[in-house]
Amino acid sequence: MLPQSVAHAVVPRHSKQQIAKKQGKRSLCYILETIGATVDYPRNAEIYGDGEVVEYVYKVIEGAIRIYKVLDDGRRQISAFYLPGDVFGLAANTHYRFSAEAVTHSSVFVAKHSTLKSLALQDPELATELWSITARELEYIQGLMIMLGRKNAQERVMGFLLDMAGRAGSSAFELPMSRQDIADYLGLTIETVSRNFTQLENQLTIKLLSSRRVVLCDQDTLAKD
Amino acid sequence: MLPQSVAHAVVPRHSKQQIAKKQGKRSLCYILETIGATVDYPRNAEIYGDGEVVEYVYKVIEGAIRIYKVLDDGRRQISAFYLPGDVFGLAANTHYRFSAEAVTHSSVFVAKHSTLKSLALQDPELATELWSITARELEYIQGLMIMLGRKNAQERVMGFLLDMAGRAGSSAFELPMSRQDIADYLGLTIETVSRNFTQLENQLTIKLLSSRRVVLCDQDTLAKD
DNA sequence: CGCTCGTTTGAGGATGGTCAAGGCTGGTGG
DNA sequence: CCACCAGCCTTGACCATCCTCAAACGAGCG
Numbered sequence: 001m002l003p004q005s006v007a008h009a010v011v012p013r014h015s016k017q018q019i020a021k022k023q024g025k026r027s028l029c030y031i032l033e034t035i036g037a038t039v040d041y042p043r044n045a046e047i048y049g050d051g052e053v054v055e056y057v058y059k060v061i062e063g064a065i066r067i068y069k070v071l072d073d074g075r076r077q078i079s080a081f082y083l084p085g086d087v088f089g090l091a092a093n094t095h096y097r098f099s100a101e102a103v104t105h106s107s108v109f110v111a112k113h114s115t116l117k118s119l120a121l122q123d124p125e126l127a128t129e130l131w132s133i134t135a136r137e138l139e140y141i142q143g144l145m146i147m148l149g150r151k152n153a154q155e156r157v158m159g160f161l162l163d164m165a166g167r168a169g170s171s172a173f174e175l176p177m178s179r180q181d182i183a184d185y186l187g188l189t190i191e192t193v194s195r196n197f198t199q200l201e202n203q204l205t206i207k208l209l210s211s212r213r214v215v216l217c218d219q220d221t222l223a224k225d
Numbered sequence: 226m227l228p229q230s231v232a233h234a235v236v237p238r239h240s241k242q243q244i245a246k247k248q249g250k251r252s253l254c255y256i257l258e259t260i261g262a263t264v265d266y267p268r269n270a271e272i273y274g275d276g277e278v279v280e281y282v283y284k285v286i287e288g289a290i291r292i293y294k295v296l297d298d299g300r301r302q303i304s305a306f307y308l309p310g311d312v313f314g315l316a317a318n319t320h321y322r323f324s325a326e327a328v329t330h331s332s333v334f335v336a337k338h339s340t341l342k343s344l345a346l347q348d349p350e351l352a353t354e355l356w357s358i359t360a361r362e363l364e365y366i367q368g369l370m371i372m373l374g375r376k377n378a379q380e381r382v383m384g385f386l387l388d389m390a391g392r393a394g395s396s397a398f399e400l401p402m403s404r405q406d407i408a409d410y411l412g413l414t415i416e417t418v419s420r421n422f423t424q425l426e427n428q429l430t431i432k433l434l435s436s437r438r439v440v441l442c443d444q445d446t447l448a449k450d
Numbered sequence: 451c452g453c454t455c456g457t458t459t460g461a462g463g464a465t466g467g468t469c470a471a472g473g474c475t476g477g478t479g480g
Numbered sequence: 481c482c483a484c485c486a487g488c489c490t491t492g493a494c495c496a497t498c499c500t501c502a503a504a505c506g507a508g509c510g
Contacts, residue, residue, distance in 0.1 A: 069371060077374040079367050090356075091363045098367065120353055127352030128345050131315075134359045138316045141366055142304050142323065146294060148373035149302040149412030153466065179489065187374030192466055194490055211474090211489060378498065404457065414499055419458055435507090436457060 028087065028129050031119060032059045036111035041102035048089070050099045056110040057089040058082075063106025064176035067098045068184065078185040079141065081177060083167055089113065090134050104176045148187045156186040157196040161206065161214060162223060171216040179211075253312065253354050256344060257284045261336035266327035273314070275324045281335040282314040283307075288331025289401035292323045293409065303410040304366065306402060308392055314338065315359050329401045373412045381411040382421040383447045386431065386439060396441040404436070 038061065041047060047058065050069060058065075065082040079098060082088045088100070120127040147156045160182060165171050175182070179197075183190045200206045207215040263286065266272060272283065275294060283290075290307040304323060307313045313325070345352040372381045385407060390396050400407070404422075408415045425431045430447060432440040441447060 069367075071371070071375065075375045077371045079370055091360045091367075093357060093360055093364070097364055117353070120356070121349045124346045124349045124352050127349045127356060128342070131345070131352060131356040131359055132318060134356055134363060135316045135318055138359060138363045138366065139318070139322055141363065141370065142294075142316075145304055145366065145370055145373060146296070146302045148370060149409075150296065150300045178487095184374075189467055190489080191468085191491085195466095198490070415457080416459085416500085417498060420498095423458070 026123055026126055028116075028126065028133065029059070031116065031126070032057070032087070032109045032111050035115055036109040038107060039110050040105070040107045043102060043105050045102045047100040047102065047108070048096050050096060052096050054089070054092045054094055054096055054113050057087065057113050057116050058100075059087045059109040060084050061107045061109060063108075064103040065100055065106060065108070066103050066177065066181060066185075067100050069098050076184045077187070078181060079144070080137075081181075081185065083176075087133055090130060091137060103181065144185075153186075153188055153192050154196050154199065156188065157182075157193060157200065158205070158221075160186055161200075161216060162219070164214075165216050165219075171219065173214060175212045175214060251348055251351055253341075253351065253358065254284070256341065256351070257282070257312070257334045257336050260340055261334040263332060264335050265330070265332045268327060268330050270327045272325040272327065272333075273321050275321060277321050279314070279317045279319055279321055279338050282312065282338050282341050283325075284312045284334040285309050286332045286334060288333075289328040290325055290331060290333070291328050291402065291406060291410075292325050294323050301409045302412065303406060304369070305362075306406075306410065308401075312358055315355060316362060328406065369410075378411075378413055378417050379421050379424065380449075381413065382407075382418060382425065383430070383449075385411055386425075386441060387444070387447050389439075390441050390444075396444065398439060400437045400439060 036059070041063075047065065048056070060082050062084055065086075065088065066078050067080045067082070067088065068076055068078040070076045080088070081103065089096075116126075116130070120130055147159050151159065164175065165173060177185075179190045179193050182188075183193045186193065197206070197208065197211075201208050203221075205216075205218045205221045207217055209215065261284070266288075272290065273280070285307050287309055290311075290313065291303050292305045292307070292313065293301055293303040295301045305313070306328065314321075341351075341355070345355055372384050376384065389400065390398060402410075404415045404418050407413075408418045411418065422431070422433065422436075426433050428446075430441075430443045432442055434440065
């Protein structure tokens with residue numbers, strides 16, 4: 001669901017750098033910024049819901065988005081966090097099978113899924129790019145699968161921090177999400193996540209400036225597998 | 226790696242039903258069967274290895290394939306089983322990040338990934354189909370992720386059996402894979418899998434004709450989530 | 451018959467979950 | 481400027497689930 005504001009937000013915003021970055025006039029980035037609108041979501045706002053008909057494709061400009069599913073009994077699994085630059089909403093065929101929410105106040109480009117699909121049918125390069133983005137996402141999720149299936153709590157937390165550092169491009173970064181979000185992403189409880197943060201800090205592998213501000217000190221230890 | 230036999234197996238085999246099923250002359254199925262070769266792999270043969278350059282795309286004709294990754298210390302996570310009709314090898318971009326092996330003696334169509342990619346660049350419908358297949362696979366893996374992250378051992382085993390029944394199209398079917406394979410797929414140990422099979426049989430939810438031959442008796446119980 | 455390989459079963463222990471309480475921080479209002 | 485409150489995070493004690501280690505079982509095959 002889009003907030004009302006979208007109705008008035010149909011003026012596309014062009015960012016020279018962004019367009020230049022992902023070269024090509026017909027690239028997905030260009031298209032999203034040309035035919036898309038910029039929409040803002042406040043913290044915890046729903047972007048789309050599990051079971052809804054697919055309507056838009058999104059690209060994060062600012063903030064952070066969580067993709068998740070909730071089981072009947074309330075258990076929640078987060079399947080991905082999307083950060084600035086990430087594209088999401090491509091994976092679904094007709095209906096979303098997950099929900100998406102803003103972790104923090106976020107701003108995203110949105111473009112009609114149907115428009116993108118018809119453009120893709122005329123433009124094989126675009127279609128191939130869509131395939132490629134989806135394939136990369138699949139590979140990413142397979143990595144998460146290994147964490148969930150075969151790694152213990154500390155390895156999961158370390159893997160998560162390394163991933164976040166990589167995406168931030170720095171060994172010092174701020175986590176946009178809560179411990180609960182991290183727990184639901186790593187298949188753990190909030191207490192286990194918290195205990196492992198503390199433990200990593202005690203063994204001088206990381207440093208916590210605040211509960212959300214992390215500095216990785218010993219990347220070698222973290223990167224063991 | 227392809228076994229030697231592939232050099233001599235370049236004669237395409239056409240199956241009228243298969244072509245008709247996935248309509249369209251330019252559909253992936255048609256292409257795989259036209260430009261592809263049929264290759265046989267014996268039980269446990271490697272089809273490709275983690276880290277290798279992507280060379281082929283595959284479609285299972287007969288048998289079963291497992292996609293997996295092994296960590297340094299030997300822990301193995303299987304990310305998917307592919308059964309007759311399934312296409313795999315589309316997800317990788319340049320290098321495989323997983324390995325593929327035949328679970329049982331298997332026969333597959335193989336087509337050059339590069340050929341497929343260049344066909345896709347001329348044919349938006351094909352490119353869109355490749356996107357769509359990859360998207361479906363992503364959705365499937367997200368389902369597995371929920372199992373690994375948020376479900377207990379019995380729920381995982383039940384979910385696995387339901388999935389296999391669905392793919393077999395029958396509530397009575399034969400498992401091509403060992404308990405060890407199932408354990409490595411579900412993020413459990415072989416003992417836990419075995420105990421849960423026994424327990425499900427004791428509570429009359431399933432019936433085991435042999436260790437590999439399963440009949441689902443009480444689908445309602447199995448399908449709780 | 452007596453292998454071997456895969457599976458099942460059992461006993462004990464470790465990891466992570468549950469429940470409960472206390473602490474920190476940032477925002478609001480007196 | 482301080483007091484209070486709410487939300488988030490941490491810590492502790494106990495417990496359940498699943499893992500580990502070990503042994504026995506059973507089907508297939510020489």
